[in-house]
Amino acid sequence: MGKKALVAMSGGVDSSVAAALMKERGYDCIGVTMKLYEKEGGGTCRVGSCCTAEDAEDARQAASVLGIPYYVFNFTGDFEREVIRRFAEIYLKGGTPNPCIDCNRYMKHRRLYQRARELGFDSIATGHYARVSFDAGRGRWLLKKARNAAKDQSYVLYFLSQEQLSHSVFPLGEFETKEEVRELAEKLHFLNARKRDSQDICFVMEGDYGDFLESYLGRSFPPGNFVDEEGRILGRHRGIVRYTIGQRKGLGLSLEAPMYVYEKDLLKNEVYLTRGEKLxxxxxxxxxxxxxxxxxxxxxxxxxxxxxxxxxxxxxxxxxxxxxxxxxxxxxxxxxxxxxxxxxxxxxxxxxxxxxxxxxxxx
Structure with missing residues (x-):
């Protein structure tokens, strides 16, 4: 029986080329886009994120060019529970969440991986820039940086278990430059060959994180004080969840010198600023x-x-x-x-x- 691979296709050029490379390597492939988020009352992910309706069409076109089956799996319930809810809970505790890591961990490499196994596929392939190898001396599967240091995504894959690594393939890990990937996509006549990389968090559709959290949680976050290292009040903030550690821009203060958020006190509803030392x-x-x-x-x-x-x-x-x-x-x-x-x-x-x-x- 031949090798079978489920390829996670986001609609971007990277995952489309990953699908092409898997087919070239002799895998029997299917392409899958995960439907993760849909706003109440209609509307899908925001432009610039990785799961818009246009992204699904780009993935479908690439799969059609390659002659592989293509499906959309609806994982909206899992995404709300595993990604959006975690995002909100961490902010409520004063932390700084990383929803893109959670999406990779709980959606691509857990939920989609489970579906792949249920469907009888040996491997799951994605467009991440990273490499996997087996070290026989150690008896362990290893996760390695991509050849392209500027695009390396091993950081967002640190959670992969030995079992998951043994069934994961990252075909782009050996590429030296992103331009090589785009040139291959152009040769294959993919419509997304020159498409910009996604940047935004898909479920924050309008406004900022604070707006989203107030809407999602059904509550408001009251203004409070900005306080410097000496305890002096510098002005008023617009709600404590709107600020993250290390933030400098968007504070809304007129200051003599740049200052940065270094701590938040949820009980006092205060955001603490430093000129840099306490960071x-x-x-x-x-x-x-x-x-x-x-x-x-x-x-x-x-x-x-x-x-x-x-x-x-x-x-x-x-x-x-x-x-x-x-x-x-x-x-x-x-x-x-x-x-x-x-x-x-x-x-x-x-x-x-x-x-x-x-x-x-x-x-």
Whole structure:
């Protein structure tokens, strides 16, 4: 029996080319777009996100060119529960959520993966820029950075289990540039060959995160005080959920020098600003940690790593220590700028992902 692959097709050029490469490798493929969000009273995802009606049509066109079956799976209920609800809960706790990681974790690589297995497919392929390999010496599947460092997406895949890695294929991981992908799409006559990459969160359709949360939760978030490091009131904020750690723009204040959000107190309804010093932290604790390069039983004492505390952050030298309760302490060699509770911390050894988890506390 031949190899079979379910290809997650978002409508973008990356996933379309991934489908083409899987077919070229001899896989019996189907293309699938996940319908994730639909606004009450009508309307789909916002322009610039990854799940508009136009995206589905672009995915359908690419599948037609390739001659592979194409389906749309309705996962709106799962998306509301696993992504939108988590997004709201983390904001309500004062954290900074990462819904794109949750979407990859709970939708693409859990819900869609389960559907693929139910349908008898060996593998699930996506357009992510990352690589998977098996290390026979370690007896473990490894997640590696993409060849294209500028597009590497290993950070958003840190949660993949050994089983999931063994059935995951990322065909774009070996490409050196995005232009190579677009040129291949043009040769295949895909309509999305020059389509811009998606940027926005799909379910925040109008306004900002605060507007969405007020609508979703059916409650308002009252104004409160901006406070500096010395306890002086600098002005009024528009609701505490509208601000994230490290934010500088959009504060609505007239200040002599740039200031940044470094902390929020939900009980006092205060947002604390700094000129920069208090943004830098020496260590953090992460929970829900997934080890990839090592089995946890192999970890003895602190291990040297490089760490990313945000998707766009640079890797910085650090050391990681497995705590008795399964959480992981990460100490940065130099204080790191604006790590935020709720974001992912991902650890690396060279091109290999050591593992990652969710930031629980910072000090």
């Amino acid at each position: 830098y932290q020496k260590e953090l604790i992460a929970d829900d940690f997934n080890w990839i390069l090592y089995d946890p039983s192999e970890i003895k004492g602190a291990i040297p790593v490089t760490a990313k505390s945000r998707y766009r952050a640079k890797e910085v030298p650090a050391e990681a220590e497995l705590l008795p309760d399964g959480r992981v302490r990460v100490r940065f060699q130099e204080p790191e700028r604006a790590p935020a509770i709720g974001q992912a911390i991902v650890l690396y050894e060279g091109e290999n992902v050591v593992g990652g988890g969710t930031i629980q506390s910072i000090s």
